[in-house]
Amino acid sequence: MKRFLCFLLLMMMIAGAAFASQDQQEPVWEDMISEEEVIAIARAEVAKGFRIEESVLDDYGCTITVKPHHDQPYWEICFEEPEDIAQSDRIFNIYTDLATNFKTHLYPNGKIILPVREVIALRMGLGGHTPNELFDEIAAYSERVLEEYQMADFRIWPLEIRAEYSQKVRPKVQAILESGDLTQLMDGGMPRIEVIAQSTFIYGMPDEKSISQEAALALAKAAITESYGVSPDFLEQDGEINVYYDITNASMPLWKFLFNYTFLRPDMPQEDNPYYKVELNAYDGNITYVDAFPYMRFGLFHDLPYHLKHY
Known part of the structure; x- marks a missing residue:
């Protein structure tokens, strides 16, 4: 976006x-x-x-x-x-x-x-205007979150709402993908890439063994600074931070942080305004993944692997 x-x-x-x-x-x-x-x-x-x-x-x-x-x-x-x-x-x-x-x-x-x-x-791409029960259910989540938290995008939903989505909606999307018939995921002649992406991983809530979100964020910032020389203050001031608690592997849940530049400077090419992504073991804080990748204005709509980098 x-x-x-x-x-x-x-x-x-x-x-x-x-x-x-x-x-x-x-x-x-x-x-x-x-x-x-x-x-x-x-x-x-x-x-x-x-x-x-x-x-x-x-x-x-x-x-x-x-x-x-x-x-x-x-x-x-x-x-x-x-x-x-x-x-x-x-x-x-x-x-x-x-x-x-x-x-x-x-x-x-x-x-x-x-x-x-x-x-x-x-915005219409996120709203689910196609007459479709699945899209209507997803749109209902977006409207509920927008009303309660003044935020509609899946990537900034509260952890508990995203965890609920993973339990109730993700299985339906996965069943469609496994069936091979993508009719229910089609919108305007193409599958809804963002629905597939946000239904790929399983999201949950931190348990008593997890390090805190604040501690995890501090580790993520330090990892980016060490890897790319970017200060934590700059990361906070120049964008938003998307936070996920990924329980796809229940034995090793992950804190995931995406440092997301929401606007590009007009005098800089998009490759000079990267996203930064950090994943770490939620139990011991060990960094498992660090990446910097370019902002592609339309990459999210056509490229699932690129889209998944944001989740």
């Missing part, structure tokens, strides 16, 4: 390394356009993306925020639907009925970071 996969591509924003909070002085940008210009560009882009007349947005709330991100801040523009809007007039609920707002993001000079049509496609 990216992350998307990337519901979180635009939902989980990054804290900037140079700005500990938004209360600090805003950065001075070269070629910075005005807020009025930003809003005008965002309105036009949202109208184009949702295929509506721009005037439809006149009654919508609109807030604009400066978001710090390492050395490349960006604009976030949020459109909020009116409270008294008729159900038939809603537009942001295209991927989930719970959505009442939509955010788009621009670079300082007004360039769109990710076109709205692509954002919609990514």
Whole structure:
């Protein structure tokens, strides 16, 4: 989504390394356009993306925020639907009925970071709109998690929800794969790669023999620093950390951490913005796997081995 996969591509924003909070002085940008210009560009882009007349947005709330991100801040523009809007007039609920707002993001000079049509496609890919009982069940999980925890992407679900999914949904996906008939996994003529990937491993909860998540994370950061010379502070400030407790091998469960860059700097090629992945024995803390791999914008949709690196 990216992350998307990337519901979180635009939902989980990054804290900037140079700005500990938004209360600090805003950065001075070269070629910075005005807020009025930003809003005008965002309105036009949202109208184009949702295929509506721009005037439809006149009654919508609109807030604009400066978001710090390492050395490349960006604009976030949020459109909020009116409270008294008729159900038939809603537009942001295209991927989930719970959505009442939509955010788009621009670079300082007004360039769109990710076109709205692509954002919609990514989110619908996670939403499971195909009439299918399995996809409906998965979508129900996403909506439940979104409502309870304000997060929809499987990769940032709480451990207990992911463990429940592994018990109730994963066996159904595995049965489909074993049958050889992938009809129930097809969407738009292709199998839902993210459903296969998130149903590959078995997730659970730490037991009394497990080291704590905090201790495991500290070991993971140290492993990345030792292997790649990347400081833990930089890892935390420039992305999000996805956490898994993998019990596929019940005798040696794994803590897994993916340090996930949710936005790329516009002046850097994608291979210079890697993901970092660490897996370690949950009982003794021994590192079992360390990797750095490139962000591929569309790799998640077409390449299962690449997708599995994120889980």
